[in-house]
Amino acid sequence: MTKKFAAPRGTADILPEESEHWYTVEASAKSCLASHGYREIRTPIYEETALFKRSLGQTSDIINKQLLELKTDKEEGYALRPEGTASIVRCYLENSFDKKEPISKFYYAGPMFRGERPQKGRLRQFHQIGVEVIGTNCKSPYLDAEIIILAMRTLERVDVEGLSLRINSLGSHDDKAHISSWLREQLSKQNQEFCQECQDRLDRNVFRVLDCKKEGCQKLIKSIVKQLPLSKESEEYFQIVQKALRSSGVVFTIAPQLVRGLDYYIHTVFEITAQGLGSQDAVGAGGRYDGLVHELGGDPKVDYGAIGFALGVERILLSRSGQQDGIAGIYAFVIPMTADIQELAFKVTDQLRKGYLAADMSYGTGSMKSQLSRANKLNAKFVLILGEEEIKSNTITVKDMKTGAQERAPLNEIVGFMRLKQGSN
Numbered sequence: 001m002t003k004k005f006a007a008p009r010g011t012a013d014i015l016p017e018e019s020e021h022w023y024t025v026e027a028s029a030k031s032c033l034a035s036h037g038y039r040e041i042r043t044p045i046y047e048e049t050a051l052f053k054r055s056l057g058q059t060s061d062i063i064n065k066q067l068l069e070l071k072t073d074k075e076e077g078y079a080l081r082p083e084g085t086a087s088i089v090r091c092y093l094e095n096s097f098d099k100k101e102p103i104s105k106f107y108y109a110g111p112m113f114r115g116e117r118p119q120k121g122r123l124r125q126f127h128q129i130g131v132e133v134i135g136t137n138c139k140s141p142y143l144d145a146e147i148i149i150l151a152m153r154t155l156e157r158v159d160v161e162g163l164s165l166r167i168n169s170l171g172s173h174d175d176k177a178h179i180s181s182w183l184r185e186q187l188s189k190q191n192q193e194f195c196q197e198c199q200d201r202l203d204r205n206v207f208r209v210l211d212c213k214k215e216g217c218q219k220l221i222k223s224i225v226k227q228l229p230l231s232k233e234s235e236e237y238f239q240i241v242q243k244a245l246r247s248s249g250v251v252f253t254i255a256p257q258l259v260r261g262l263d264y265y266i267h268t269v270f271e272i273t274a275q276g277l278g279s280q281d282a283v284g285a286g287g288r289y290d291g292l293v294h295e296l297g298g299d300p301k302v303d304y305g306a307i308g309f310a311l312g313v314e315r316i317l318l319s320r321s322g323q324q325d326g327i328a329g330i331y332a333f334v335i336p337m338t339a340d341i342q343e344l345a346f347k348v349t350d351q352l353r354k355g356y357l358a359a360d361m362s363y364g365t366g367s368m369k370s371q372l373s374r375a376n377k378l379n380a381k382f383v384l385i386l387g388e389e390e391i392k393s394n395t396i397t398v399k400d401m402k403t404g405a406q407e408r409a410p411l412n413e414i415v416g417f418m419r420l421k422q423g424s425n
Protein backbone atom coordinates (compact mmCIF):
# COMPACT_ATOMS: atom_id res chain seq x y z
CA MET A 1 0.00 0.00 0.00
CA THR A 2 1.21 3.49 -0.81
CA LYS A 3 2.10 5.42 2.33
CA LYS A 4 -0.33 8.21 3.16
CA PHE A 5 1.19 11.29 4.70
CA ALA A 6 -0.20 13.28 7.61
CA ALA A 7 0.74 16.72 8.96
CA PRO A 8 3.49 16.39 11.62
CA ARG A 9 2.30 15.91 15.20
CA GLY A 10 1.53 19.22 16.89
CA THR A 11 1.03 21.10 13.62
CA ALA A 12 -2.22 21.90 11.87
CA ASP A 13 -3.35 22.66 8.34
CA ILE A 14 -5.31 25.88 8.10
CA LEU A 15 -8.13 25.09 5.70
CA PRO A 16 -9.81 27.74 3.52
CA GLU A 17 -12.89 28.15 5.76
CA GLU A 18 -10.59 28.69 8.75
CA SER A 19 -8.16 30.94 6.95
CA GLU A 20 -10.98 33.50 6.53
CA HIS A 21 -11.01 33.82 10.34
CA TRP A 22 -7.19 33.92 10.45
CA TYR A 23 -7.22 36.72 7.94
CA THR A 24 -9.78 38.72 9.96
CA VAL A 25 -7.78 38.31 13.19
CA GLU A 26 -4.44 39.17 11.60
CA ALA A 27 -5.81 42.14 9.67
CA SER A 28 -7.66 43.64 12.69
CA ALA A 29 -4.70 43.08 15.01
CA LYS A 30 -2.23 44.61 12.56
CA SER A 31 -4.43 47.62 11.96
CA CYS A 32 -4.79 48.14 15.73
CA LEU A 33 -1.01 47.93 16.24
CA ALA A 34 -0.26 50.21 13.28
CA SER A 35 -2.72 52.80 14.61
CA HIS A 36 -0.69 52.89 17.86
CA GLY A 37 2.53 53.75 16.01
CA TYR A 38 4.01 50.25 15.60
CA ARG A 39 5.65 49.12 12.34
CA GLU A 40 5.83 45.58 11.03
CA ILE A 41 9.12 43.69 11.09
CA ARG A 42 9.83 40.22 9.67
CA THR A 43 12.77 38.09 10.75
CA PRO A 44 13.81 34.58 9.64
CA ILE A 45 12.04 31.59 11.19
CA TYR A 46 15.37 30.13 12.23
CA GLU A 47 18.38 31.65 13.93
CA GLU A 48 21.63 30.50 15.51
CA THR A 49 20.82 28.18 18.41
CA ALA A 50 23.16 30.20 20.63
CA LEU A 51 20.93 33.29 20.23
CA PHE A 52 18.02 31.50 21.89
CA LYS A 53 20.21 29.86 24.55
CA ARG A 54 21.68 33.21 25.53
CA SER A 55 18.28 34.96 25.55
CA LEU A 56 15.79 32.58 27.10
CA GLY A 57 17.95 31.09 29.86
CA GLN A 58 19.61 27.68 30.06
CA THR A 59 17.12 26.54 32.70
CA SER A 60 13.96 27.53 30.85
CA ASP A 61 11.70 24.75 29.58
CA ILE A 62 12.00 26.10 26.06
CA ILE A 63 15.78 25.64 25.99
CA ASN A 64 15.85 22.45 28.03
CA LYS A 65 13.10 20.53 26.34
CA GLN A 66 11.49 22.34 23.46
CA LEU A 67 14.07 23.82 21.10
CA LEU A 68 13.69 22.32 17.63
CA GLU A 69 17.21 22.29 16.23
CA LEU A 70 18.07 21.90 12.57
CA LYS A 71 20.57 19.24 11.64
CA THR A 72 23.80 20.79 10.38
CA ASP A 73 27.47 19.85 10.26
CA LYS A 74 28.34 22.55 12.77
CA GLU A 75 28.58 21.67 16.45
CA GLU A 76 26.10 24.36 17.36
CA GLY A 77 23.92 25.22 14.43
CA TYR A 78 20.48 26.63 13.95
CA ALA A 79 17.12 26.23 15.64
CA LEU A 80 13.57 27.11 14.64
CA ARG A 81 12.50 30.19 16.56
CA PRO A 82 10.49 29.35 19.70
CA GLU A 83 9.42 33.00 20.08
CA GLY A 84 10.09 36.37 18.47
CA THR A 85 11.78 38.53 21.10
CA ALA A 86 15.35 37.23 20.78
CA SER A 87 15.31 37.51 16.98
CA ILE A 88 14.00 41.04 17.11
CA VAL A 89 16.66 42.22 19.54
CA ARG A 90 19.25 40.56 17.27
CA CYS A 91 17.76 42.36 14.27
CA TYR A 92 17.56 45.69 16.17
CA LEU A 93 21.28 45.57 16.97
CA GLU A 94 22.38 44.18 13.61
CA ASN A 95 20.58 47.01 11.83
CA SER A 96 21.80 49.68 14.30
CA PHE A 97 18.33 50.96 15.14
CA ASP A 98 19.89 52.32 18.34
CA LYS A 99 21.92 54.78 16.24
CA LYS A 100 18.90 55.83 14.18
CA GLU A 101 16.08 56.49 16.64
CA PRO A 102 15.62 56.79 20.42
CA ILE A 103 12.76 54.31 20.48
CA SER A 104 11.75 51.63 17.99
CA LYS A 105 8.27 50.13 18.02
CA PHE A 106 7.90 46.89 16.10
CA TYR A 107 5.15 44.38 15.58
CA TYR A 108 5.42 40.93 14.03
CA ALA A 109 3.23 37.99 13.13
CA GLY A 110 4.23 34.49 12.18
CA PRO A 111 4.87 30.88 13.13
CA MET A 112 6.88 29.83 16.19
CA PHE A 113 8.09 26.32 17.02
CA ARG A 114 8.37 24.48 20.32
CA GLY A 115 8.76 20.73 20.79
CA GLU A 116 5.95 20.50 23.34
CA ARG A 117 3.56 17.68 24.15
CA PRO A 118 0.60 18.68 21.96
CA GLN A 119 -2.87 19.23 23.44
CA LYS A 120 -5.78 21.63 22.91
CA GLY A 121 -4.27 25.10 22.48
CA ARG A 122 -0.70 23.78 22.65
CA LEU A 123 1.04 23.07 19.38
CA ARG A 124 4.55 22.51 18.09
CA GLN A 125 4.00 25.01 15.30
CA PHE A 126 1.85 27.86 16.51
CA HIS A 127 1.49 31.51 15.55
CA GLN A 128 2.08 34.67 17.47
CA ILE A 129 1.26 38.31 16.91
CA GLY A 130 3.70 40.26 19.00
CA VAL A 131 5.12 43.64 19.79
CA GLU A 132 8.58 44.72 20.90
CA VAL A 133 9.65 48.22 21.90
CA ILE A 134 13.39 48.72 22.19
CA GLY A 135 15.27 51.94 22.68
CA THR A 136 17.78 54.12 24.35
CA ASN A 137 14.95 56.18 25.73
CA CYS A 138 12.20 53.92 26.97
CA LYS A 139 12.57 53.10 30.64
CA SER A 140 9.31 54.75 31.58
CA PRO A 141 6.61 52.93 33.57
CA TYR A 142 4.10 54.60 31.25
CA LEU A 143 5.49 52.48 28.43
CA ASP A 144 4.84 49.36 30.53
CA ALA A 145 1.26 50.57 30.85
CA GLU A 146 1.03 51.33 27.10
CA ILE A 147 2.18 47.81 26.28
CA ILE A 148 -0.34 46.14 28.59
CA ILE A 149 -3.17 48.38 27.36
CA LEU A 150 -2.18 47.61 23.76
CA ALA A 151 -2.20 43.85 24.39
CA MET A 152 -5.68 44.06 25.93
CA ARG A 153 -6.97 46.39 23.22
CA THR A 154 -5.70 44.16 20.42
CA LEU A 155 -7.44 41.16 21.98
CA GLU A 156 -10.66 43.16 22.34
CA ARG A 157 -10.48 44.33 18.72
CA VAL A 158 -10.26 40.72 17.53
CA ASP A 159 -13.34 39.81 19.63
CA VAL A 160 -11.71 37.63 22.28
CA GLU A 161 -14.15 37.21 25.15
CA GLY A 162 -13.73 36.79 28.90
CA LEU A 163 -10.32 38.45 29.16
CA SER A 164 -8.57 38.57 32.48
CA LEU A 165 -5.25 40.28 33.18
CA ARG A 166 -2.68 39.41 35.86
CA ILE A 167 0.38 41.54 36.44
CA ASN A 168 3.44 41.41 38.67
CA SER A 169 6.80 43.12 39.16
CA LEU A 170 10.13 41.33 39.45
CA GLY A 171 11.87 44.62 40.22
CA SER A 172 15.24 45.75 38.90
CA HIS A 173 18.16 43.39 38.16
CA ASP A 174 19.36 43.85 41.73
CA ASP A 175 15.87 43.22 43.10
CA LYS A 176 15.62 40.08 41.02
CA ALA A 177 18.86 38.71 42.49
CA HIS A 178 17.55 39.49 45.97
CA ILE A 179 14.14 37.94 45.18
CA SER A 180 15.91 34.82 43.95
CA SER A 181 17.70 34.24 47.29
CA TRP A 182 14.57 35.24 49.25
CA LEU A 183 12.48 32.72 47.29
CA ARG A 184 15.07 29.98 47.75
CA GLU A 185 15.06 30.60 51.47
CA GLN A 186 11.25 30.62 51.73
CA LEU A 187 10.58 27.63 49.50
CA SER A 188 13.40 25.54 51.00
CA LYS A 189 11.54 25.51 54.29
CA GLN A 190 8.99 23.18 52.66
CA ASN A 191 11.36 21.64 50.15
CA GLN A 192 10.18 18.07 50.70
CA GLU A 193 6.58 18.95 49.83
CA PHE A 194 7.45 20.06 46.29
CA CYS A 195 7.59 17.65 43.34
CA GLN A 196 11.01 16.20 42.46
CA GLU A 197 11.42 18.50 39.48
CA CYS A 198 10.77 21.57 41.65
CA GLN A 199 13.27 20.35 44.23
CA ASP A 200 15.90 20.32 41.46
CA ARG A 201 14.72 23.70 40.20
CA LEU A 202 15.18 25.18 43.68
CA ASP A 203 18.93 24.90 43.26
CA ARG A 204 19.22 25.62 39.57
CA ASN A 205 16.75 28.46 39.06
CA VAL A 206 14.22 29.06 41.79
CA PHE A 207 11.99 31.18 39.52
CA ARG A 208 11.15 28.06 37.54
CA VAL A 209 9.53 26.54 40.65
CA LEU A 210 6.88 29.22 40.41
CA ASP A 211 6.03 28.12 36.84
CA CYS A 212 5.31 24.51 37.93
CA LYS A 213 1.91 23.47 36.63
CA LYS A 214 1.32 20.76 39.25
CA GLU A 215 -1.61 21.55 41.52
CA GLY A 216 0.19 20.58 44.75
CA CYS A 217 3.17 22.82 43.99
CA GLN A 218 0.90 25.72 42.93
CA LYS A 219 -1.00 25.49 46.24
CA LEU A 220 2.24 25.59 48.21
CA ILE A 221 3.59 28.49 46.18
CA LYS A 222 0.39 30.49 46.72
CA SER A 223 0.56 29.91 50.47
CA ILE A 224 4.23 30.94 50.67
CA VAL A 225 4.61 33.73 48.10
CA LYS A 226 2.17 36.48 49.08
CA GLN A 227 4.34 39.38 47.99
CA LEU A 228 7.78 39.68 46.41
CA PRO A 229 10.28 41.90 48.29
CA LEU A 230 10.89 44.90 46.02
CA SER A 231 13.11 47.92 46.57
CA LYS A 232 11.38 51.26 47.17
CA GLU A 233 12.22 52.49 43.64
CA SER A 234 10.87 49.35 42.00
CA GLU A 235 7.72 49.46 44.12
CA GLU A 236 7.16 53.10 43.10
CA TYR A 237 7.73 52.20 39.44
CA PHE A 238 5.16 49.40 39.70
CA GLN A 239 2.67 51.73 41.41
CA ILE A 240 2.88 54.16 38.47
CA VAL A 241 2.21 51.29 36.04
CA GLN A 242 -0.87 50.32 38.03
CA LYS A 243 -2.13 53.89 38.28
CA ALA A 244 -1.75 54.37 34.51
CA LEU A 245 -3.64 51.13 33.86
CA ARG A 246 -6.47 52.23 36.13
CA SER A 247 -6.64 55.62 34.43
CA SER A 248 -7.24 53.80 31.15
CA GLY A 249 -9.97 51.66 32.73
CA VAL A 250 -7.99 48.42 32.54
CA VAL A 251 -9.02 45.88 35.17
CA PHE A 252 -6.24 43.65 36.55
CA THR A 253 -5.21 41.55 39.51
CA ILE A 254 -1.75 41.45 41.04
CA ALA A 255 -0.25 37.96 41.01
CA PRO A 256 2.97 37.80 43.09
CA GLN A 257 3.52 34.22 41.86
CA LEU A 258 3.64 35.29 38.20
CA VAL A 259 7.30 35.26 37.12
CA ARG A 260 6.95 33.89 33.54
CA GLY A 261 8.98 31.01 32.14
CA LEU A 262 11.72 33.02 30.42
CA ASP A 263 14.83 34.40 32.12
CA TYR A 264 15.02 37.79 30.47
CA TYR A 265 12.25 39.58 32.38
CA ILE A 266 12.66 42.32 35.00
CA HIS A 267 10.12 44.82 36.43
CA THR A 268 6.65 44.42 34.92
CA VAL A 269 5.43 41.02 33.73
CA PHE A 270 1.89 40.12 32.73
CA GLU A 271 -0.31 37.36 31.42
CA ILE A 272 -3.76 37.53 29.86
CA THR A 273 -6.18 34.61 29.95
CA ALA A 274 -9.42 34.17 28.02
CA GLN A 275 -12.52 32.04 28.37
CA GLY A 276 -13.06 28.65 26.78
CA LEU A 277 -9.43 27.60 26.55
CA GLY A 278 -9.21 24.87 29.19
CA SER A 279 -5.86 24.38 30.89
CA GLN A 280 -3.89 26.30 28.21
CA ASP A 281 -5.74 29.53 28.88
CA ALA A 282 -2.98 32.13 28.41
CA VAL A 283 -3.89 33.99 25.25
CA GLY A 284 -1.00 36.42 25.56
CA ALA A 285 1.86 37.45 27.80
CA GLY A 286 4.82 39.76 28.02
CA GLY A 287 6.99 41.99 30.11
CA ARG A 288 10.07 44.17 30.35
CA TYR A 289 13.49 42.80 29.40
CA ASP A 290 15.95 45.75 29.40
CA GLY A 291 19.03 43.58 30.09
CA LEU A 292 18.64 41.37 27.03
CA VAL A 293 19.92 44.07 24.67
CA HIS A 294 23.32 44.09 26.41
CA GLU A 295 23.28 40.28 26.66
CA LEU A 296 23.05 40.17 22.87
CA GLY A 297 25.84 42.64 22.24
CA GLY A 298 24.31 46.10 22.72
CA ASP A 299 26.70 49.03 23.29
CA PRO A 300 27.81 48.80 26.99
CA LYS A 301 27.77 52.61 27.24
CA VAL A 302 24.09 52.79 26.30
CA ASP A 303 21.25 52.33 28.76
CA TYR A 304 18.72 50.30 26.76
CA GLY A 305 15.13 49.67 27.67
CA ALA A 306 12.94 46.96 26.10
CA ILE A 307 9.45 45.60 26.60
CA GLY A 308 6.92 43.61 24.61
CA PHE A 309 4.26 40.94 24.44
CA ALA A 310 3.07 38.12 22.24
CA LEU A 311 -0.45 36.83 21.62
CA GLY A 312 -1.17 33.25 20.55
CA VAL A 313 -3.26 33.24 17.37
CA GLU A 314 -4.57 29.66 17.71
CA ARG A 315 -5.77 30.48 21.23
CA ILE A 316 -7.34 33.74 20.02
CA LEU A 317 -9.29 31.75 17.44
CA LEU A 318 -10.41 29.20 20.04
CA SER A 319 -11.76 31.85 22.37
CA ARG A 320 -13.13 34.55 20.13
CA SER A 321 -16.76 35.23 19.47
CA GLY A 322 -16.24 36.30 15.87
CA GLN A 323 -17.70 33.34 14.04
CA GLN A 324 -19.85 35.98 12.32
CA ASP A 325 -16.92 37.06 10.12
CA GLY A 326 -18.24 37.70 6.63
CA ILE A 327 -16.88 35.03 4.31
CA ALA A 328 -15.44 36.78 1.27
CA GLY A 329 -17.32 35.57 -1.79
CA ILE A 330 -16.79 36.01 -5.48
CA TYR A 331 -18.65 38.56 -7.57
CA ALA A 332 -19.56 36.55 -10.64
CA PHE A 333 -19.76 32.83 -11.39
CA VAL A 334 -19.91 31.98 -15.09
CA ILE A 335 -21.86 28.88 -16.12
CA PRO A 336 -21.65 27.45 -19.67
CA MET A 337 -24.73 25.29 -20.33
CA THR A 338 -22.86 22.82 -22.55
CA ALA A 339 -19.26 21.66 -22.91
CA ASP A 340 -18.81 23.38 -26.30
CA ILE A 341 -19.54 26.77 -24.68
CA GLN A 342 -16.66 26.39 -22.19
CA GLU A 343 -14.23 28.23 -24.46
CA LEU A 344 -16.47 31.30 -24.50
CA ALA A 345 -17.15 31.03 -20.75
CA PHE A 346 -13.39 30.88 -20.18
CA LYS A 347 -12.88 34.10 -22.20
CA VAL A 348 -15.67 35.91 -20.35
CA THR A 349 -14.26 34.85 -16.96
CA ASP A 350 -10.79 35.94 -18.00
CA GLN A 351 -12.11 39.37 -19.12
CA LEU A 352 -13.92 39.88 -15.81
CA ARG A 353 -10.78 38.99 -13.88
CA LYS A 354 -8.66 41.30 -16.03
CA GLY A 355 -11.21 44.00 -15.14
CA TYR A 356 -10.53 43.44 -11.40
CA LEU A 357 -13.84 41.66 -10.77
CA ALA A 358 -13.67 38.53 -8.58
CA ALA A 359 -14.85 35.82 -10.93
CA ASP A 360 -14.80 32.06 -11.32
CA MET A 361 -16.38 29.62 -13.75
CA SER A 362 -17.78 26.14 -13.84
CA TYR A 363 -15.64 23.53 -15.56
CA GLY A 364 -18.21 20.81 -14.99
CA THR A 365 -21.23 19.86 -17.07
CA GLY A 366 -23.70 19.09 -14.27
CA SER A 367 -27.34 20.18 -14.09
CA MET A 368 -28.21 23.88 -13.72
CA LYS A 369 -29.31 23.09 -10.15
CA SER A 370 -25.92 21.70 -9.17
CA GLN A 371 -24.13 24.61 -10.89
CA LEU A 372 -26.23 27.11 -8.95
CA SER A 373 -25.56 25.33 -5.71
CA ARG A 374 -21.82 25.53 -6.47
CA ALA A 375 -22.24 29.30 -7.03
CA ASN A 376 -24.01 29.52 -3.67
CA LYS A 377 -21.16 27.70 -1.94
CA LEU A 378 -18.74 30.22 -3.41
CA ASN A 379 -20.97 32.99 -2.06
CA ALA A 380 -21.31 34.41 -5.59
CA LYS A 381 -23.29 37.64 -5.96
CA PHE A 382 -24.21 36.96 -9.60
CA VAL A 383 -24.19 33.99 -11.94
CA LEU A 384 -23.63 34.62 -15.63
CA ILE A 385 -25.29 31.95 -17.77
CA LEU A 386 -24.22 31.17 -21.33
CA GLY A 387 -26.53 28.87 -23.30
CA GLU A 388 -27.52 28.50 -26.96
CA GLU A 389 -30.21 31.20 -26.64
CA GLU A 390 -27.66 33.67 -25.34
CA ILE A 391 -25.12 32.86 -28.03
CA LYS A 392 -27.72 33.35 -30.75
CA SER A 393 -28.62 36.79 -29.42
CA ASN A 394 -25.03 37.69 -28.50
CA THR A 395 -26.05 38.18 -24.87
CA ILE A 396 -25.43 36.64 -21.48
CA THR A 397 -27.97 36.02 -18.69
CA VAL A 398 -27.12 37.78 -15.45
CA LYS A 399 -28.85 36.34 -12.38
CA ASP A 400 -28.78 38.13 -9.02
CA MET A 401 -28.30 35.32 -6.49
CA LYS A 402 -29.93 37.25 -3.67
CA THR A 403 -33.11 38.48 -5.36
CA GLY A 404 -33.31 35.82 -8.08
CA ALA A 405 -33.89 38.61 -10.67
CA GLN A 406 -32.62 37.82 -14.19
CA GLU A 407 -31.73 40.06 -17.08
CA ARG A 408 -29.84 39.84 -20.36
CA ALA A 409 -26.66 41.83 -20.91
CA PRO A 410 -24.75 42.39 -24.16
CA LEU A 411 -22.00 39.78 -24.31
CA ASN A 412 -19.30 42.09 -25.65
CA GLU A 413 -19.92 44.70 -22.95
CA ILE A 414 -20.20 42.34 -20.00
CA VAL A 415 -17.28 43.77 -18.01
CA GLY A 416 -18.62 47.34 -18.16
CA PHE A 417 -22.13 46.08 -17.40
CA MET A 418 -20.98 44.18 -14.29
CA ARG A 419 -18.86 47.14 -13.16
CA LEU A 420 -21.90 49.42 -13.33
CA LYS A 421 -23.87 46.92 -11.26
CA GLN A 422 -21.07 46.84 -8.69
CA GLY A 423 -21.22 50.63 -8.45
CA SER A 424 -24.99 50.65 -7.95
CA ASN A 425 -24.90 47.90 -5.30
Ligand code: HAM
Pocket residue numbers: 082083084085114116121122123124126127128130131132282283284285286287288289307308309310311312313314315
Ligand atom coordinates in the same frame (compact mmCIF):
# COMPACT_ATOMS: atom_id res chain seq x y z
P1 HAM B 1 5.09 33.13 25.84
O1 HAM B 1 4.31 33.30 27.11
O2 HAM B 1 6.01 31.99 25.77
O3 HAM B 1 5.86 34.50 25.65
O4 HAM B 1 4.11 33.05 24.60
C1 HAM B 1 3.13 34.06 24.36
C2 HAM B 1 1.82 33.43 23.92
O5 HAM B 1 2.03 32.53 22.82
C3 HAM B 1 1.16 32.52 24.98
O6 HAM B 1 0.41 33.31 25.90
C4 HAM B 1 0.26 31.65 24.12
O7 HAM B 1 -0.94 32.32 23.80
C5 HAM B 1 1.08 31.46 22.86
N1 HAM B 1 1.80 30.17 22.91
C6 HAM B 1 2.97 29.89 23.51
N2 HAM B 1 3.31 28.59 23.33
C7 HAM B 1 2.32 28.03 22.58
C8 HAM B 1 2.08 26.72 22.04
N3 HAM B 1 2.94 25.73 22.21
N4 HAM B 1 0.95 26.50 21.32
C9 HAM B 1 0.06 27.52 21.13
N5 HAM B 1 0.24 28.78 21.60
C10 HAM B 1 1.34 29.04 22.32
C11 HAM B 1 6.71 34.76 24.60
O8 HAM B 1 6.80 34.07 23.62
C12 HAM B 1 7.46 36.06 24.76
N6 HAM B 1 8.34 36.20 23.60
C13 HAM B 1 6.51 37.23 24.86
C14 HAM B 1 7.21 38.53 24.94
C15 HAM B 1 7.43 39.41 23.93
N7 HAM B 1 7.79 39.04 26.01
C16 HAM B 1 8.34 40.19 25.70
N8 HAM B 1 8.13 40.42 24.44
